[in-house]
Amino acid sequence: xxxxxxxxxxxxxxxxxxxxxxxxxxxxxxxxxxxxxxxxxxxxxxxxxxxxxxxxxxxxxxxxxxxxxxxxxxxxxxxxxxxxxxxxxxxxxxxxxxxxxxxxxxxxxxxxxxxxxxxxxxxxxxxxxxxxxxxxxxxxxxxxxxxxxxxxxxxxxxxxxxxxxxxxxxxxxxxxxxxxxxxxxxxxxxxxxxxxxxxxxxxxxxxxxxxxxxxxxxxxxxxxxxxxxxxxxx
Numbered sequence: 551x552x553x554x555x556x557x558x559x560x561x562x563x564x565x566x567x568x569x570x571x572x573x574x575x576x577x578x579x580x581x582x583x584x585x586x587x588x589x590x591x592x593x594x595x596x597x598x599x600x601x602x603x604x605x606x607x608x609x610x611x612x613x614x615x616x617x618x619x620x621x622x623x624x625x626x627x628x629x630x631x632x633x634x635x636x637x638x639x640x641x642x643x644x645x646x647x648x649x650x651x652x653x654x655x656x657x658x659x660x661x662x663x664x665x666x667x668x669x670x671x672x673x674x675x676x677x678x679x680x681x682x683x684x685x686x687x688x689x690x691x692x693x694x695x696x697x698x699x700x701x702x703x704x705x706x707x708x709x710x711x712x713x714x715x716x717x718x719x720x721x722x723x724x725x726x727x728x729x730x731x732x733x734x735x736x737x738x739x740x741x742x743x744x745x746x747x748x749x750x751x752x753x754x755x756x757x758x759x760x761x762x763x764x765x766x767x768x769x770x771x772x773x774x775x776x777x778x779x780x781x782x783x784x
Contacts, residue, residue: 569610574602579611588628588718624723626714635721651692654685659694663716663728667698667709667759686710694719699762700769708769709762 569575577598582589594604608629612622620631651659658681661673674681689695698711712725722728758764 566610566613569607570614572602572607574598574604575607575611578604578607582622582629583631585630588625588630588714590628594629623721625718626724628714630718632718632721651688652685654681655688658685659689659712659716662689662695662710663712663725666711666725667701667762668711669701669707669709671707673710697765697769699758699764702761702763706763708765709759 564572578594581594581597591604591608594608595602598604598607608622608624612624615622615631619634619637621634623630623632657677658673661676662668665672665676668676670681670686686695692715693713694716695710696713698709700706701709717723717725
């Protein structure tokens with residue numbers, strides 16, 4: 551985070567206060583505010599005056615908004631305004647009630663988040679029970695899970711991973727920010743007698759693995775996500 555250097559009057563470059571007050575910062579602020587989804591640095595760079603340091607502007611704006619009712623947050627390298635987390639209770643009564651996920655859906659979501667890329671067979675192997683198509687459909691429709699690629703094994707099974715919406719919903723900047731074993735224990739999410747061999751995997755980044763192929767249009771048609779010709783099914 552950019553901080554002013556109080557002990558040096560000969561600072562190089564503009565101060566955070568100067569950056570926030572600049573026309574370029576106002577443009578960035580307006581673009582992020584007006585977007586319905588988090589926006590990338592590249593998107594902003596194409597729309598601000600040439601030579602503007604968009605990353606410095608974003609950091610200055612994030613610091614400016616940190617104590618306010620809305621915060622500027624980074625989600626998977628993309629930026630968005632979100633209500634300050636400590637004020638969520640104020641808005642709760644004005645929002646539509648969100649249907650809670652079933653225990654099976656929560657288990658599958660956690661497995662995908664920590665073990666991605668993971669196939670349906672691997673999910674079932676970890677859970678020890680079969681996973682219904684409906685459970686995966688709920689997560690796909692919620693926009694928290696997506697088809698990542700296809701595993702280079704017989705049958706070429708589809709691999710699943712989480713989405714930027716998943717990170718946004720759970721307040722994570724990147725997938726590696728998911729809590730580890732000690733954090734889960736401290737939060738009381740792991741109770742009872744925990745096996746000594748229990749470990750929580752470190753989530754991988756979003757790059758395709760060496761044993762994955764990218765999803766193609768033909769794959770999407772086969773999965774029922776596109777009609778022949780490339781149009782999305784409603």
